[in-house]
Amino acid sequence: MHHLLTKSTFLRGCQCVKSLYLNKYLPELKNQMSDSLESKFEKGHTVGLLAQQLFPNGIDLQKKYQFDYDKSIEEVRELLNQTNAIIYEAPFLYNEVLSVLDILVCENGKITAYEVKSITEIKEHIILECALQYWVMKNSSIEISDFNIVYVNNKYVKQGELDINELFKIESVLERILPLQDDISSKVEELKEILNNQVVPEIDINSNCDHPNPCDFHNHCWQHIPKYSIFNIAYLKTPKKFELYKNGIVKFNDIPKDYPLNENQWQQVDCELNKTSIINKPKLKEFLDSLNYPLYFMDFESFQPVIPMFDNSRPYQQITSQYSLHYLESKDSELKHFEYLAEANYQIDPRIGFIEQLIDETLPDGDILIFNISFEKPRLNEIAKDFPQYAEAIGKIISRLKDLIIPFREHYYFTPEMLGKFSIKNVLSALIPELSYKELEISNGGMAMTIYPSLYLETDQEKINTVRHNLLKYCEMDTFAMVRILKVLEGIN
Numbered sequence: 001m002h003h004l005l006t007k008s009t010f011l012r013g014c015q016c017v018k019s020l021y022l023n024k025y026l027p028e029l030k031n032q033m034s035d036s037l038e039s040k041f042e043k044g045h046t047v048g049l050l051a052q053q054l055f056p057n058g059i060d061l062q063k064k065y066q067f068d069y070d071k072s073i074e075e076v077r078e079l080l081n082q083t084n085a086i087i088y089e090a091p092f093l094y095n096e097v098l099s100v101l102d103i104l105v106c107e108n109g110k111i112t113a114y115e116v117k118s119i120t121e122i123k124e125h126i127i128l129e130c131a132l133q134y135w136v137m138k139n140s141s142i143e144i145s146d147f148n149i150v151y152v153n154n155k156y157v158k159q160g161e162l163d164i165n166e167l168f169k170i171e172s173v174l175e176r177i178l179p180l181q182d183d184i185s186s187k188v189e190e191l192k193e194i195l196n197n198q199v200v201p202e203i204d205i206n207s208n209c210d211h212p213n214p215c216d217f218h219n220h221c222w223q224h225i226p227k228y229s230i231f232n233i234a235y236l237k238t239p240k241k242f243e244l245y246k247n248g249i250v251k252f253n254d255i256p257k258d259y260p261l262n263e264n265q266w267q268q269v270d271c272e273l274n275k276t277s278i279i280n281k282p283k284l285k286e287f288l289d290s291l292n293y294p295l296y297f298m299d300f301e302s303f304q305p306v307i308p309m310f311d312n313s314r315p316y317q318q319i320t321s322q323y324s325l326h327y328l329e330s331k332d333s334e335l336k337h338f339e340y341l342a343e344a345n346y347q348i349d350p351r352i353g354f355i356e357q358l359i360d361e362t363l364p365d366g367d368i369l370i371f372n373i374s375f376e377k378p379r380l381n382e383i384a385k386d387f388p389q390y391a392e393a394i395g396k397i398i399s400r401l402k403d404l405i406i407p408f409r410e411h412y413y414f415t416p417e418m419l420g421k422f423s424i425k426n427v428l429s430a431l432i433p434e435l436s437y438k439e440l441e442i443s444n445g446g447m448a449m450t451i452y453p454s455l456y457l458e459t460d461q462e463k464i465n466t467v468r469h470n471l472l473k474y475c476e477m478d479t480f481a482m483v484r485i486l487k488v489l490e491g492i493n
């Protein structure tokens with residue numbers, strides 16, 4: 001049986017009809033799938049399988065028929081003629097819309113639908129997806145008595161065996177999806193027309209390009225926007241950027257002189273227009289004078305298992321698995337390096353070895369530099385909360401933290417080459433372009449976060465060694481970059 005739309009293409013079309021069209025007819029224009037998107041996809045799949053255990057011994061039609069929807073649909077009909085049935089991946093087709101429900105439970109003839117999501121909060125686009133699912137089922141003459149979302153309870157703390165009844169929340173959304181049924185009918189017609197029209201819809205870039213999901217045609221649609229444009233103005237809100245764009249203002253020299261930007265934003269614009277940098281020596285000196293040697297340069301890596309792997313952890317909690325620590329006893333002393341990378345072993349909580357070694361290696365005093373305190377500090381606080389035996393020592397580490405992002409974010413040192421971004425990678429490529437992450441096998445935090453958990457499933461020791469080597473090199477680079485950045489600042493008289 002032919003279908004034109006599915007739940008995911010329907011949602012894509014609700015976000016942007018051009019994306020719907022390109023996805024069907026010009027998929028080669030898509031961005032490459034990023035690591036974080038791939039890992040999001042994997043998370044969804046794992047959660048789906050685990051949630052099936054809430055309703056055990058069902059028939060998995062995906063496994064049985066793969067993508068032969070005709071056979072699956074026929075079998076759903078037969079199973080629903082029985083008084084009791086549990087079906088996983090049950091497809092329904094109506095008006096060229098195919099919709100596959102995660103779990104369908106028929107108990108004494110009463111049918112309840114369950115859609116499983118690896119989310120922790122039900123947002124509007126999920127309600128829309130469920131409303132479509134209900135619409136397809138209802139119009140396929142399935143009488144549904146309730147429609148639920150099964151999603152992840154991020155308050156659940158694992159202690160001992162995984163408790164799936166605590167891990168998942170089940171919430172009825174029937175009352176929210178019933179009023180949307182007419183809108184779904186008209187939206188389906190609109191989207192089908194777009195697909196049948198064979199003309200690329202004329203949609204310009206807009207604030208929906210990243211909402212609710214980052215669009216995978218971004219590179220294609222945004223190619224007319226220069227690498228450095230009004231979209232790079234730091235801390236300028238998205239509606240303001242699009243207000244400028246809609247008025248034909250894309251480059252910095254198009255911005256009207258009376259446009260209400262703040263002082264730092266105007267500095268950013270002026271630096272680009274005049275190709276100048278800001279070096280505020282008194283402020284830089286103040287920052288540098290506030291640093292106390294010996295100095296540590298510290299960086300953490302973590303991963304976020306949706307299903308908690310260790311006791312004392314919640315779904316999606318950041319589990320610190322790695323750090324790099326460079327050490328300078330004084331300005332001119334020899335640079336030393338320490339590091340930690342947890343063994344990927346389900347029996348060992350990586351946070352324990354991580355924090356014990358970190359406490360050992362950051363003794364006895366001196367400031368600890370990090371780049372953007374909003375990542376490392378909360379991780380330390382979480383470990384202190386989950387393992388109170390380390391709280392005192394962690395408190396001492398936290399009291400010594402200093403943030404190397406400050407001189408850049410506060411424009412004590414600002415150059416157009418940073419492209420309005422203050423990440424360590426942007427700052428490094430502006431200050432020391434010859435030192436780059438490009439040569440590394442793992443070149444960003446997203447990759448590290450995805451690759452490390454894959455080690456839990458890897459059995460080939462050679463591959464494990466290679467991945468560990470690459471992870472260590474990546475994290476080491478982050479703190480080495482900090483050392484070099486500080487040296488540049490110290491070299492300014």
Ligand code: SF4
Pocket residue numbers: 015016017018019020022203204205206208209210215216217218221222
């Ligand atoms: S990048 Fe924006 S305009 Fe282009 S298809 Fe995606 S959402 Fe639509």
